[in-house]
Amino acid sequence: MRKLLTSLGIAALVSFSSLGTAHAAGDAVEMKSVAWKHGGIFGTYDRAAAQRGLQVYREVCAGCHGLGLVAFRTLSDLGFSEEEIKAIAAESEYVDGPDGEGEMFDRPGKPSDKFPAPFPNEQAARASNGGAYPPDLSLMSKARPNGDNYLYSLLTGYGDAPADFNLAEGMNYNAYFAGHQIAMPPPLSEDAVEYSDGTPATVDQMAKDVTVFLAWAAEPKLEQRKSVGLRVILFLLILAAVFYAVKRKVWSDLH
């Protein structure tokens, strides 16, 4: 049994370490590491941070980046009331239809709508962004290795390029982006938003907040998953103990 567990452990370790390293691309810099409240076995999303992060997304990121997989109604996860959600949704315009006359019409957003796309198509997005395509952020925190730390590091990782670095025209130096040059100019600056809860809107604070919001956007069921998991594992531990006792009992008459 001991050997079995050791081998299982080794097999697991090896497969994971090889996986982890398989993700690493190029000469990546070691990322900044934050102890996120939603990490760990009992982790839950920091509601206040996520709400502030939504504000950062809407006032800063949403100009270029979509969030096309997230419906307004799901904001209730973050503690928004039905009225607040209706108000947030109504701030966006949607083309709907056709109506009875066969005409398309504009209407304000509803809670069942997804966050609106900032550009009608990829070509329009590229044309407005010097040829670069700002990706949708719905899954960003899961679509990059160590995604939460990556997003935070990236948002706070702008700086002057080293003297010997050959920065292309229209690009910005970022220590954490693959290849270190990124088309996106530094999106956050001191007091880019004004937080209603009085939290000082430093670049670091906004980067953390929007990262929490995007982590929720990518994995909205994280809290349910962890709480179900805890109960399942506790149940299985008891079940295993019962089976072990029964096994001992059944086998005790053998010599």
Add this chain to the structure above:
Amino acid sequence: MSFEPKNPVVKWVEDRLPITGMLHHALYEYPTPKNLSYWWTFGSLAGVMLVVQIVTGIVLAMHYTPHVDMAFTSVEHIMRDVNYGWLLRYMHANGASMFFIVVYLHIFRGMYYGSYKAPRELLWWLGLVIFLLMMATAFMGYVLPWGQMSFWGATVITNLFGAIPVVGDSIVTWLWGGFAVDNPTLNRFFSLHYLLPFVIVGIVILHIWALHTNGSNNPTGVELKDKQDSIPFHPYYTVKDLYGLAIFLIFFSAFLFYAPNYMGHPDNYIPANPLVTPAHIVPEWYFLPFYAILRAVPDKLGGVLLMFGAIAVLFALPWLDKSRIRSARFRPIYKQLFWVFVLDCILLTYIGGKPAEGAYIIWGRIATVYYFVHILILLPLVGLFEKPKPLPASISEDVLSKKPASEEAANA
């Protein structure tokens, strides 16, 4: 202990379709060696995982849309909108990894205890057929979410068939249903991904049939001699397997609930884009040893042949292994070689996940050569020259010889 139904309904059915008797025979009368260790649990665990995959897969298919424009969002719809859809999908995705973990341990157990030797060659073969079908099923399943790794993995692997001389290109076009991996490819992969698990079920039935024909091997490798050596499968092994299952499910749950994306690849959360190639195209971890062998050869056709050869040679194992002794417990040299072979397979897995550059290429080649040297050269030679330890006269004798003296005194 033949089956005499007492219940009149059961008797009525039994006289017309002796199915209860068959189950009774398989569970109560089927003699199982009494010394099976927990390594023998992985067979039934593999069966459980197959059922888990089929059940979760059928429900996922009710919500999934196999179309290049909708597949990715339909998976996200499952993750976000379907009740417990996240659980189903994570169970299915991690379940595939769990299935392979269990099956790899099951295969290594067979190799350690010489379970493939006569009269169990066909049992071994059927197991390898299941393994091949699993790989095909898993590969096609990984394509369905239509993320970047799905698309590029499918492109790389299907392109391998292009290495076949003369007809290679035609075969690839035929597999794709077009001139690139596209909607027809996704549709047929979905269809086959749904079909193959049921083919696996069929082969599993043959696998169990072959198993029950000669019975389980056991840690001594000595065949059952008399009644003293065996116990009925139920309740002894049903309860032992249930305990093993509970422990295994805890391991499964740890990933499922706390690291559900650990064994996946972040790039697969990016929708497939035929115009952007990921920096490193890496298959799922369970394919990495074979991927390493593929890349160890500088020639495409050579690499493909060697990769398929790595599994093909396993079919010849019963004849390549010249030793008449089954269990490595009594084969001092083979025992060492077995563990070196395991390390070699782990090294191949590691190399398979690394970019093909520098020292990784050299190590990949060394590990590949050793894989074949072990199976094709060392295994036959060791069988001829190794001096085995004395075998116990029977399973009973072996079990009793291991009992501590105090316990024996208490039993006396």
